[in-house]
Amino acid sequence: MGSSEAHALPHDDVIPVIIVGAGPVGLLLALRLAQSNIRSIVLEQETTLGTAPRAIGYYGPVHNVFKEAGIYDQVAAEGMASGGYVWRTLPTEDGKGTKTLGSILGLNIMSRPDSDGQYNICSYSIQLAQCRLAEIMLEEATKTGLTEIIWGHRVTGLSQDEKGVTVTAVSGQGEARNFRSLYLAGCDGGKSNVRKLLGISLAGHSWPERFIATDVLRTASVVADPPVHFTVDPRYWAVVTPLEHVKPDTRGMWRYSMAVPAYEEADDGSRTVLTDKQVLEPSYVDSLLLRQLDGPRPSDHTVVRKSLYKMHQLLASTMHRGRCFLAGDAAHINNPIGGLGLCTGLLDADALHQTLEIVRRTIDPESVFSRYSAERRRVFQNIIHPFSSANKTRLHSADPKDTAREDWYFQALRRGDAKELEQIHAPLYDGWRTNMWDLLGASVKDA
Ligand SMILES: Cc1cc2nc3c(=O)[nH]c(=O)nc-3n(C[C@H](O)[C@H](O)[C@H](O)COP(=O)(O)OP(=O)(O)OC[C@H]3O[C@@H](n4cnc5c(N)ncnc54)[C@H](O)[C@@H]3O)c2cc1C
Structure with a gap:
């Protein structure tokens, strides 16, 4: 990767960040970047926001991210x-x-x-439908004047060099357009084409x-x-x-x-x-x-x-390659019980926003990028994957009356010891969000 100069943001003639996918993760990233005065273009294959019934529950540190993005009160x-x-x-x-x-x-x-x-x-x-959450984020991001959404463009190709990324997107009429940016964020969901184009594999299992x-x-x-x-x-x-x-x-x-x-x-x-x-x-x-x-x-x-x-329970082998990043379902997928999928994706967007802010001030961008990937993959592997798997299997692994009596979590809920319950939930509440500024230390701020 090149010098710190090649990573300076914003840049006048090149788009700083292209985001692939106007799902909630891509839209939150666009909003947070705009709030840091970083322009982005969002390429979305559909012509409108998705309305399929998906996420509904948002909790824990995601509320703080909503607050910092200025949307908590409305949500x-x-x-x-x-x-x-x-x-x-x-x-x-x-x-x-x-x-x-x-x-x-x-x-x-x-x-x-x-x-x-x-x-x-x-x-x-x-509890709010994901499609309404995405609408709120879209409205707020659009208001900033620093986010442009290009609807009806499916990303089909990308290449990167020392100075940036070239992305090819094809419109509904079959017309191919090239876009050039300093960075690319693949927020294009579980079937992510960005992930495939980067040659990044997913490992795990399906239920x-x-x-x-x-x-x-x-x-x-x-x-x-x-x-x-x-x-x-x-x-x-x-x-x-x-x-x-x-x-x-x-x-x-x-x-x-x-x-x-x-x-x-x-x-x-x-x-x-x-x-x-x-x-x-x-x-x-x-x-x-x-x-x-x-x-x-x-x-x-x-x-x-x-x-x-x-x-599925699947995790990408990396969330960063060169100047390209993955966030949300493009990087990891878990079963929906307990509402951990989108919340984790929103916290990826938050960490990636911090990453792209930090990179403006560092002399070693590659280590910042690789830390983003390492930390968010660790959160999925050590917290989200085991919690979501247990949330699901608890619902169906035995006769309900036996589960109520024998499952360790139900036993703990019955004991009602606040300290014990806090310890059980602590990995989620304390470890779910990544503070890139804290991790990378004061040296980055001063560089
Ligand atoms: C039934 C169900 C319930 C759930 N409940 C919860 C819950 O309560 N809480 C929770 O946290 N999570 C929940 N989830 C998980 C949550 O829905 C996903 O984690 C979330 O949708 C991921 O958001 P995303 O923005 O990463 O991807 P997506 O929402 O999939 O958005 C990706 C976007 O990228 C676009 N795109 C894809 N490919 C391209 C391309 N090549 N070019 C351009 N655009 C492209 C797509 O059209 C789409 O708009 C649930 C999931 C399901 C199925």
Whole structure:
């Protein structure tokens, strides 16, 4: 890599940073760079923001990142607050044609609101659809005048040299355009073309079940506190959460994200694997939903959106090569239980923003870049991968009553020893965010 001069930012005739992907990770990076007076261009293959049902829960140090980006108040006001999580059995019949919420197997109260109903920042989870979060970031980034989004351009090629990166993007009409920048951030999701073009591999494993996320309008007769629950069941495990400020007996938007069992078993014991098309049939989606929905029958629910996903635990072999970086799902993928995927990606964007700020003042850019990759990969490998794997397997590894009694985490929740619970959650809360300035020391600031 060249001298510190070659890494000076901003630069008049070359775009400082090209970001590939206008998902929430790319948009947060664009916003934070703009707030540091660093221009960027975001190349997005689609013509609008994605609306598929995906992330919903944001917590821990992500709140501080929202605050520093100036969007915390809006995100918190629009989202539904959850001061904790509940683990339940499947809903049960009450014998009068109504299903009641399943019995509680575990309860984690993270915090309580103050007398005005407000939670302390970082002490609770904000439940807001990822597509709305991305809209808020897009609005804020666009306002700065330092972020340009080029819609409908798919990145298909890149090359880099001592002084910068050349990116080729193809429009919907098939027209290829070249862009030149000092740096490139691949925030282009799990199937990242940037990662492939850089020759970076992913290693890990895929889970046997699929997962279907549905956004459902329904009238809930009960809105429990906390309102988010996990259904524990060997086959029909799920995550249920409101997507807005829902009230009892009022129609509101909920997210039901449900396991699609790895196979269906007939009475004679024969097993079949449903195709994706069969799983997405309204009748099959309803059969899953009716197991999870509490309330009277017939249920008044309407499925507004649905998306089917595979689940993986995968990590890129590096998040940096030359002048190119990976962040978010482009770099690592985990199963969605416990809401760790996007939160980790947003914290990557935060660390990469710091990295690109620091590089303006250092004489050794390569070591700064390689530290970004090392630290964020370490966070995934040592914290996010094991936490998310345990979050998932806890939902389906045994009979729910046995899990409630025998699982170490449920036992700790029952003991309710605040110090013990703090220690259990500490790796996540204390180690999730990377402070590049602290890691690289005062020498960088003074260089
Ligand atoms: C059902 C479900 C629930 C989830 N719940 C949570 C949760 O509660 N909390 C949480 O933290 N995480 C959750 N996640 C994970 C979260 O959705 C992902 O981690 C998140 O979407 C990653 O964001 P991203 O910006 O990295 O990638 P993406 O959101 O995938 O965005 C990538 C963008 O890049 C664009 N792109 C791709 N290729 C190219 C190309 N070649 N050229 C130009 N543009 C390109 C895409 O069109 C897209 O806009 C959940 C995931 C699922 C499936």
